[in-house]
Amino acid sequence: MEEFWKNFVNWWAEMGASLYQWLIETPDGASMNLLTRIIIALILLIVGKYLIKLFMRIFRRVSGIKSQVGIDVSVKTFVAAALNLVLNIVLVVFFLLILGVDMTSMATVISSATVAIGLSLQDLISAVASGVVLLRSKHFRTGDYIRIDSSNGTCEGTVSSVGLIASTLETFENQHVVIPNNQVLQGVVTNYSTNPTRRLTVDIDVDYSTDVKQCKKVMQDVIASDKRILKNPTPIVTVYNLAEFSITMRVICYTKRVDYWDVFYDIREKMLLAYRANDISIPFKRIVIENYQGSDAQHAAIKLVEKEKNNK
Structure with missing residues (x-):
């Protein structure tokens, strides 16, 4: 890592040498004073920032056109963020070169600082690396409905973005959830938008006195009518x-993905109405409280004691 940063800085130092001589050196070979360097460096910084913003605006417009022919929005956002970061780093390097900073001598300091920063930002670096993997693997895209099961719990919703560090979901309750990419990659991701159809399972309890064949026919008629x-x-x-x-009783059927949630709720309502129309009873738990008084209470207590003895 240290050797990489030394080579990186040396390359930019050599590249900036000609720019330094052209801007800073006077025709007679004498260097300009510090004030002149600062002025030129600030001009370069302002112009450079403007050019970067202009370039990124053009890039986003072009990539927006490209996204209409199959490039995912998440990939476009990620590439734009990475490109913007690289261009700003290059601008800062040239800014320091014009000020006369010896970049070669700073290589060791930069490499040491990189190691220290890397150790303190392990989770952040892991999230960025996971973001790259997610974008390349295309397990899910913007607009997909997914569920993420991780060590921190379960979350499901529609993917609104896959960023450099985290992915965001919009839940069914209209909540905006941000999940670090490393947690997404380490968890189990279920993508409900991959297949064009989804299976729907509905369980409904009926009383033991119910005619099972009649119950099945009623349920089949409800399914056939939808x-x-x-x-x-x-x-x-x-x-x-x-x-x-x-x-x-269980119903297993398939529906188009776009119709899943509507059918999920409608089928239950239709089943309930059909049961009532055909006098099919849905049982529910009941608690019966009896009030004993006087000798009746004593009699109930004696029966309870005798029952406990028999159980022993």
Whole structure:
């Protein structure tokens, strides 16, 4: 790392030597005074910043046109940020060269500072590296609906941007969530926007006295009446579980990704209305409280004690 920075600084020092001689050296070989150097350096800094902004504006406009033919918005944003950073570093190097700073002698200092900064910014560097990997791997893009399961918990929403350091999601509750890229890469990412269709699973409990065949027919009729539910793969209606107080009926069907959430809620409402129309009971837990008084209370207590003894 230290050798890299020495070579980097030496290259810019040699490149700036001609610029230094052209701007700073007078025709008779005498150097200009410090005030003149500062003035020229400031002019270069102001003009350079303006040119960088102009260049970045043109770049964003051109890349905006390119994004219409398949380049992801996240890639465009990342490249623009990286390019802007490099151009500003180059501008600062030339600014220091014009001021007469010996960049070669600063190579060791810069390399040592780089190591120290690198150690203190490990998480930041890891996030940037993860951002590069995410953009190249294209696990998800701007506009995709994803879920991220990481050590810090679970979050799902629509990707609004993939930046240099972090990715941002807009949740279903309209919350703006920022997640460091290294946590995204280390977690498990589920992309719901990759496939054109999604599977929908609906579980509904019915009473044990219910005619299962009638219940299945009612559910199949509800599914057949909704054109948003795909015919292929064929929807499945089956008995999923025999619980303590109810029978769990399960519906498995597929719908287009864009229709998923609408069908997710509508199908439950339609099932409930169809159950009520066909006198199909949906059980629920009940708590019965009996009030014993006098001899009845004593009798209930004796029965409870006898029951506990029998259990032992």
